[in-house]
Amino acid sequence: MTRDDAQALDAADPLAGLKAAFALPDGVIYLDGNSLGPPPVAVHERMADVTRRQWGEGLVRSWNTADWISAPLRVGDKIARLIGANPGEVTVADSTTVNLFKLAAGALSLRPGRRTILSEAGNFPTDLYALQGLEGLLGGRARLKTVAPEDLVAAIDEDTACVVLTQVHYKTARRWDLAAVTAAAHAKGALMLWDLCHSAGAVAVDLNAAQADLAIGCSYKYLNGGPGAPAFLFVAERHQGALTSPLTGWMGHAEPFAFEDGYRPAADIRGQITGTPPILGLAALEAGVDLQLQADPALVEAKGLALAELFIAQVEARAADPQLKLTGPREPGARGLHVSFAHPEGYALVQAMMAQGIVGDFRAPDIARFGFSPLFLSYVQVWDAAHALADILAERGWDRPEFRTRAAVT
């Protein structure tokens, strides 16, 4: 493929029009939308409206007049459309970590007598940490078991209350088959809880077609919700009411403004909300989700996988460095939208790219990671980034002391 070929792909790209909905800085090729998506242009006016008009003029009245109180469910319903869920099955609340704690605890309570939560060794750390915290709190009543991915399905057994997996792995981009693993969990009577952090807004997800029970996800990656944007969670309608959260706060009460001393959970998805909803974060997130809803999820996935393939192919065709190794599957059907190359100088490599305005990120110990957000990237940008990477490798462009100085956040 030549650069002209990439240009031809851009000319035929049905999603090319969405690029104008972002205002990325000049000279930047942004391959880290999988860590923090960029702001949609529309978010700036939304934030000004929320802070100046709704907060500044409406003041506390905006809980009613601007319907702040419904924001978690309203934005949740929009996210539901992106992940194959029905209205009323998704809410925005808390962080991914806290939501996982809530739903895993709820899953244990739905499977009395079973005590194992099964996950994958090397899953995103915060998922494992949240489950370890739950295990520690519950003493002998919960046990986190982690196994290698190839052993996972066979490890589901009659003691498994819940299987917790991240659909697309944060390092390798390896993608689990949502429907197949959910069916395997159900075959043993276990519930299935999916982490969609690297899926939502990236790969086409259909939770209900897969009969998934529970899901969580963050919204600051492909959903472009902003730094530390509030997370979302999904509870299949058939489990609502029965599955209760251990983090019981006033916004999850059946009648929050009755101010009763005793907790009575809302029987619907609201029962998973804890404290007062983060309105500023929700407003930014809604702008990102509204933009995402303009794109057909099947086209989003197809373009993202094509960009990733283009990147892999161009890098591998040109990169002369035998130390560079693709991590994770090569086949598009088995992966998500980011590409990770292991290299002993992975950190310096990412910094050398960054010095050229090509933003990726590093994941310890040796992964240079590049994400291919389909809404704002062009084929030519990806072609250019691949060639820049190949050039840096050929010239040992990473071999400078300043590229090895680790920042606080890598």
Added chain:
Amino acid sequence: MTRDDAQALDAADPLAGLKAAFALPDGVIYLDGNSLGPPPVAVHERMADVTRRQWGEGLVRSWNTADWISAPLRVGDKIARLIGANPGEVTVADSTTVNLFKLAAGALSLRPGRRTILSEAGNFPTDLYALQGLEGLLGGRARLKTVAPEDLVAAIDEDTACVVLTQVHYKTARRWDLAAVTAAAHAKGALMLWDLCHSAGAVAVDLNAAQADLAIGCSYKYLNGGPGAPAFLFVAERHQGALTSPLTGWMGHAEPFAFEDGYRPAADIRGQITGTPPILGLAALEAGVDLQLQADPALVEAKGLALAELFIAQVEARAADPQLKLTGPREPGARGLHVSFAHPEGYALVQAMMAQGIVGDFRAPDIARFGFSPLFLSYVQVWDAAHALADILAERGWDRPEFRTRAAVT
């Protein structure tokens, strides 16, 4: 006191200059800063800077270049100065509800063998709900006991792991003696956990002088942090390291970017952080806290109490309605900065005030509540509000059907 007297108090008010730091809408007397503080003028530019420059231009790099990663501790250190805590003892994280869950669980782990968490019947519901959730999750290992406030100190015993109280009561404004109750808890070997939701930015709080162990609080009331702003928590330095959180997320790990499978808590206050920090909410909050730091806490408390006294005195002197009853203590030293009147038509009364641009709120079943934020209110405004309330009562101005139509949020 005449209206001219109130004007004279304004002329002599050392905090009067701070009013210009807010841009409240014309025709509004805002007596609900105790529910949602108004935006400081400076917040608008801060938010634009965070969304346009830091997020839009810096993109993911801003975790380092704009030091987003330090925001929870940086803002926490600023809040620490308002509540008598030292640097490194406060962080911003999650919601009040979630923080209470974390710290109460931690308190139980610091007092093995004790299983009682003692609180006040009628405490703010989300506090009771969070503790009920913990109780439910821990089975027999935790027991929430609530007693009437007058019985509380006597109820602290050798099974009490932790006493959880809101310093200023959300309905009555009754204020607990921070040092005395903390000492009573310690005398029985219990830990003391204070909820400062109606204290921070309102009454002078000195956690370390009182030797308090733990505290939580919200930041969208007197700290003017914005709707649903992230909450804060305090862990006295002597407990850090030993007190671990059950909500273990990657941002509480000793080395978050090592991406280890096993959780190792940060030994300092960072160990209480769970997920990715909410940067937009933190930015708005920091503007509110920076403004608060310009005022001497003793002057803030003194003015707020004086405003509340003026309101009570003017209402009681003029209001001819025997059904109107002050709820909570009359003496300034025993109260916080809001005033609650019980009235059978409390809801309609608040709506009738609202129709005149005087914004208070209602707390079920019958409380009309008015808050006296010292940073932006004048004595004349409070004089006018008191007279408006008295006039409405005299004329049964609340007696209109539209004032009885309940909104979703009361």
